[in-house]
Amino acid sequence: MNQFFSRRTFILIPIMSILKFILKPKKVLASSLTSEEDWSLSKEEWKKKLSPESYYILREEGTERAFSSPLNNEKRKGVFYCAGCNQALFTSDTKFDSGTGWPSFWDSIQGSVETKVDFKLIVPRTEYHCSRCGGHQGHVFNDGPLPTGKRYCNNGLALNFKAE
Numbered sequence: 001m002n003q004f005f006s007r008r009t010f011i012l013i014p015i016m017s018i019l020k021f022i023l024k025p026k027k028v029l030a031s032s033l034t035s036e037e038d039w040s041l042s043k044e045e046w047k048k049k050l051s052p053e054s055y056y057i058l059r060e061e062g063t064e065r066a067f068s069s070p071l072n073n074e075k076r077k078g079v080f081y082c083a084g085c086n087q088a089l090f091t092s093d094t095k096f097d098s099g100t101g102w103p104s105f106w107d108s109i110q111g112s113v114e115t116k117v118d119f120k121l122i123v124p125r126t127e128y129h130c131s132r133c134g135g136h137q138g139h140v141f142n143d144g145p146l147p148t149g150k151r152y153c154n155n156g157l158a159l160n161f162k163a164e
């Protein structure tokens with residue numbers, strides 16, 4: 001058993017490093033895109049750019065009051081953009097009524113958000129943010145509808161909606 005395990009590990013390690021190597025060019029591309037427009041702004045620059053409410057959400061990982069965002073009831077066809085840098089994050093096709101009081105989506109546009117685990121409520125939660133400007137958007141849970149089973153619980157103040 002032990003031998004079997006170590007043999008598998010022995011095979012897995014080179015596969016993982018090959019995968020890492022294959023996946024790397026994507027990251028390089030993403031960062032070279034970022035350098036076209038630099039989104040590493042200072043606190044002061046963000047404060048000038050955003051309303052105090054959006055600054056609190058995007059830059060300080062705040063959470064808006066449930067049912068406070070008009071985007072919660074937005075049902076038109078269109079695209080939801082990051083309120084920090086205008087990157088497209090969600091389409092209306094993936095929006096659903098979760099009943100939580102926050103705009104909810106079962107999928108994000110590929111490559112538009114990145115995640116990290118936070119312990120703000122002691123229980124670990126998966127925080128996600130815009131992959132371009134790093135602005136905090138919300139938390140993602142595994143109790144969403146099919147086909148993904150994900151629930152992206154987003155602050156409306158972190159989004160701008162444009163109807164089609």
Ligand SMILES: [Zn+2]
Pocket residue numbers: 082083084085086087130131132133134135
């Ligand atoms: Zn952004």
